[in-house]
Amino acid sequence: MFIGTEQLTHTYMPGTPFATKALHDISFNFKQGDFALIIGPSGSGKSTLIQHLNGLLKPTSGQVVFEGKNIGSDKQELLRLRKRIGLVFQMPEEQFFSETVFDEVAFAPRNQGFDENEVENKVIEALEKTGLDPNELRMRHPFQLSAGQKRLVAIAAVLSLNPEVLILDEPTVALDTAYRKNLFDLLTGLNHKEKLTIIISTHHLDEAAALADRVLVLKQGELAMFGPAVEVFGRREELYSLGLALPPVTEIMHGLAEKGMPVSTSVYTLQEARREINKVKRRDRS
Amino acid sequence: MAAQPSTIIEAKDVDFYYPGGEDADSPALSGINLTVNQGEYVALVGPNGSGKTTFLKLLNALLIPTHGQVLVKGISTAVESTLPEVRRVCGMIFQNPDNQLVATTVEEDIAFGLENLALPPEEIRNRVFKTAALLGLEKLLSQPPHLLSGGEKQRVAIAGVLVMEPECILMDEPTAMLDPAGRRDVLNTVRELNRNRNIAVIHVTHFPEEAAGTDRVVILNEGKLAADGASAEVMTDLQFLHGLGLQGTTAVELAALLRQDSFPLPPQILYNRELVDSLCSLGQNS
Amino acid sequence: MTRSITLGQYIPGQSFIHRLNPRLKILILVLILVLLFLLETFGALLASLAAALAMFALAGIPFSYLMRGLRPIFYIALFALIIYFFFTSGGVVLLRIGFITVESEGVEQGLFIVARLVVLVLFSLLVTLTTTPLSLTHGMGYFLKPLRYAGLPTEEVAMIMAVALRFIPTLMEESQRLMRAQLARGADFETGSIFRKAGNMVPLIVPLFVSAFRRADELALAMEARGYRIGARRTRMHEDIITLKDWGALALVLVLVALVWAFSL
Numbered sequence: 120m121f122i123g124t125e126q127l128t129h130t131y132m133p134g135t136p137f138a139t140k141a142l143h144d145i146s147f148n149f150k151q152g153d154f155a156l157i158i159g160p161s162g163s164g165k166s167t168l169i170q171h172l173n174g175l176l177k178p179t180s181g182q183v184v185f186e187g188k189n190i191g192s193d194k195q196e197l198l199r200l201r202k203r204i205g206l207v208f209q210m211p212e213e214q215f216f217s218e219t220v221f222d223e224v225a226f227a228p229r230n231q232g233f234d235e236n237e238v239e240n241k242v243i244e245a246l247e248k249t250g251l252d253p254n255e256l257r258m259r260h261p262f263q264l265s266a267g268q269k270r271l272v273a274i275a276a277v278l279s280l281n282p283e284v285l286i287l288d289e290p291t292v293a294l295d296t297a298y299r300k301n302l303f304d305l306l307t308g309l310n311h312k313e314k315l316t317i318i319i320s321t322h323h324l325d326e327a328a329a330l331a332d333r334v335l336v337l338k339q340g341e342l343a344m345f346g347p348a349v350e351v352f353g354r355r356e357e358l359y360s361l362g363l364a365l366p367p368v369t370e371i372m373h374g375l376a377e378k379g380m381p382v383s384t385s386v387y388t389l390q391e392a393r394r395e396i397n398k399v400k401r402r403d404r405s
Numbered sequence: 406m407a408a409q410p411s412t413i414i415e416a417k418d419v420d421f422y423y424p425g426g427e428d429a430d431s432p433a434l435s436g437i438n439l440t441v442n443q444g445e446y447v448a449l450v451g452p453n454g455s456g457k458t459t460f461l462k463l464l465n466a467l468l469i470p471t472h473g474q475v476l477v478k479g480i481s482t483a484v485e486s487t488l489p490e491v492r493r494v495c496g497m498i499f500q501n502p503d504n505q506l507v508a509t510t511v512e513e514d515i516a517f518g519l520e521n522l523a524l525p526p527e528e529i530r531n532r533v534f535k536t537a538a539l540l541g542l543e544k545l546l547s548q549p550p551h552l553l554s555g556g557e558k559q560r561v562a563i564a565g566v567l568v569m570e571p572e573c574i575l576m577d578e579p580t581a582m583l584d585p586a587g588r589r590d591v592l593n594t595v596r597e598l599n600r601n602r603n604i605a606v607i608h609v610t611h612f613p614e615e616a617a618g619t620d621r622v623v624i625l626n627e628g629k630l631a632a633d634g635a636s637a638e639v640m641t642d643l644q645f646l647h648g649l650g651l652q653g654t655t656a657v658e659l660a661a662l663l664r665q666d667s668f669p670l671p672p673q674i675l676y677n678r679e680l681v682d683s684l685c686s687l688g689q690n691s
Numbered sequence: 692m693t694r695s696i697t698l699g700q701y702i703p704g705q706s707f708i709h710r711l712n713p714r715l716k717i718l719i720l721v722l723i724l725v726l727l728f729l730l731e732t733f734g735a736l737l738a739s740l741a742a743a744l745a746m747f748a749l750a751g752i753p754f755s756y757l758m759r760g761l762r763p764i765f766y767i768a769l770f771a772l773i774i775y776f777f778f779t780s781g782g783v784v785l786l787r788i789g790f791i792t793v794e795s796e797g798v799e800q801g802l803f804i805v806a807r808l809v810v811l812v813l814f815s816l817l818v819t820l821t822t823t824p825l826s827l828t829h830g831m832g833y834f835l836k837p838l839r840y841a842g843l844p845t846e847e848v849a850m851i852m853a854v855a856l857r858f859i860p861t862l863m864e865e866s867q868r869l870m871r872a873q874l875a876r877g878a879d880f881e882t883g884s885i886f887r888k889a890g891n892m893v894p895l896i897v898p899l900f901v902s903a904f905r906r907a908d909e910l911a912l913a914m915e916a917r918g919y920r921i922g923a924r925r926t927r928m929h930e931d932i933i934t935l936k937d938w939g940a941l942a943l944v945l946v947l948v949a950l951v952w953a954f955s956l
Binding site: 170173175176198201202205206208211213214215216226227230231262276277280 | 868869871872873874875876877878879893894896897898901902
């Protein structure tokens with residue numbers, strides 16, 4: 120098992136009258152190099168699950184596993200773990216506290232005890248990976264950047280540790296279409312070129328569905344579905360009843376299929392849809 | 406110079422400059438003329454920084470035009486003494502549901518605007534309960550806002566506006582931070598109020614699907630009015646939208662690609678259903 | 692998501708004490724505090740302790756809350772006892788350690804003071820445990836009203852308090868989230884000297900302030916958009932109605948105070 124959980128249960132404020140079960144009996148595993156999605160309506164436990172994966176939250180029962188080993192609670196071990204498993208929170212630009220982009224991105228490597236030369240290299244490399252220009256931005260005030268740039272700097276601030284796994288909680292929330300597309304392009308690049316294992320939670324299946332290898336669906340703290348993307352997205356009615364929506368392109372393909380056109384419904388992008396429709400129609404004509 | 410009875414909002418030659426800073430010589434808005442009638446559902450669209458939010462704030466007298474004037478039911482927003490009436494007629498819903506709820510319980514939050522009008526407590530209670538029943542919020546009345554889901558919070562915000570018996574609801578990206586279910590909930594609620602109570606809606610949105618669902622689309626670009634027309638016309642002019650860095654609905658985008666592949670699709674396709682029907686009828690003809 | 696953060700110490704309930712009008716509850720508390728200072732005998736003090744415990748039972752508040760509420764005054768009580776035991780003279784000498792003596796009057800006074808403090812805290816606790824923070828704020832706002840004539844914006848102060856109460860859970864949730872977010876970036880909030888620790892708090896404090904100011908900004912806008920104007924007259928959805936029961940409770944406490952005074956118990 121690369122990264123996953125075994126019978127993970129998490130209860131907030133256990134033993135008090137306010138105890139609430141946030142996660143119940145969750146077992147799954149993602150493979151190295153996966154682009155994995157965690158989806159579910161808000162309040163279904165996505166953020167809670169994600170924060171277990173690098174030891175920020177501790178299971179009430181069950182285990183979190185990374186490379187076949189249980190994540191323990193030893194402090195030094197956790198610090199090393201967080202270097203390998205980077206976690207970008209929801210609206211990460213709200214964590215900014217430095218006066219320059221450089222210091223913001225340097226925070227994580229400095230915490231890991233790298234010397235300033237190494238820190239400098241790591242900061243520049245991280246900014247470049249996100250497509251930002253280090254020379255132009257490094258001395259800028261992080262609060263003065265555009266919404267899209269802020270989000271990228273926040274991601275660079277985690278990439279600066281060279282993690283092997285990058286987890287992002289709702290990375291596109293409150294971003295407009297152009298920024299959203301840019302961000303997904305970036306994640307695809309990191310997944311393909313840098314061989315990063317990527318795990319994201321999201322509501323926006325529009326872009327994410329096409330990229331996903333494996334999908335985990337949560338419903339009120341329980342595992343509703345887990346499997347390869349094609350399989351999970353094939354269960355359209357179930358997803359719909361959970362208040363989740365497939366990409367509009369996929370809906371169009373389902374519409375066509377319902378009307379008797381022999382198209383595949385495992386289509387998540389405009390270009391795929393274009394190809395599929397052309398293929399079927401050409402065959403029609405010939 | 407009395408406005409026509411059915412006119413709710415009238416912007417006349419509106420310029421707006423934010424005081425000080427780098428914006429001093431470049432206006433946030435310039436030369437805006439716009440009339441919105443009773444019961445209209447208008448989408449306000451535009452790239453980031455095009456002045457959408459600024460314009461919305463002008464309609465609720467949160468900002469006052471630098472030149473020109475904004476009339477709400479014939480009343481100028483620049484007159485201090487009539488502000489309560491302007492704000493009663495035009496209620497506003499903001500993007501972040503967390504930061505617009507004032508009170509510690511749902512019912513007291515819905516009551517907030519009425520309390521500001523210093524109405525008798527009994528009348529306030531009656532109107533709050535009636536409004537809550539209309540929006541299906543009865544069970545949440547004694548809940549504190551922080552325990553609600555995003556969609557519920559936005560519906561409470563809508564109730565807080567609706568209780569004032571407004572004639573126009575201004576919404577600034579009200580669904581940007583919601584999950585698909587919450588989004589559907591809010592959109593349906595607003596659509597029903599628009600249809601059944603003839604309340605005008607001005608809805609700032611980044612989602613092409615949301616814009617396509619309205620009666621009329623107004624596009625702002627660099628502080629100027631770039632388009633104003635029926636949504637079926639504006640949202641199908643893909644060349645124009647792309648020119649401004651905007652996107653069409655998935656159906657419009659896919660139809661355009663298929664036309665490039667010489668599929669003879671009609672130009673007015675806007676929704677998924679229309680694209681599916683057109684494609685299927687092509688099949689029958691060939 | 693921490694859905695379970697509660698405001699203040701309020702324990703929901705439907706008891707007689709829960710339902711007392713908050714304004715009168717505050718007034719009654721003040722009277723009881725006066726009463727406690729009038730008491731002169733151990734017997735009367737014990738009787739009031741019994742009364743306090745009976746009211747806790749009536750309000751259905753678990754014993755554990757009572758102990759937790761008393762914990763903060765433990766050191767104050769200890770300190771008071773030491774001062775009185777060793778530094779008050781009079782009566783019989785009970786103990787002599789070198790040149791320090793413990794005399795009976797000191798012991799008596801010390802115990803009396805501490806017992807009074809405990810009862811006093813118990814009654815105050817009873818009020819905060821049975822009244823929502825918002826009602827409490829409004830109740831206190833009522834007694835501050837006369838200050839309006841001295842030029843104090845009492846209505847606005849009440850609004851500030853209410854808004855603060857609304858945002859306490861939101862900001863607590865946010866600080867927890869921020870703490871974990873910075874931990875994920877390898878931050879350390881625990882080790883090092885106190886100065887180091889203070890420095891390490893910067894990544895927590897700065898974003899919290901930035902966010903609080905942004906929220907304040909948006910909230911101000913939303914309040915303005917909903918017709919709130921500083922200085923304008925407002926009404927409230929829930930009137931503050933004082934019932935016969937409330938007056939009865941007040942009368943009872945007044946009679947008690949009069950009795951204690953008359954017979955110097």
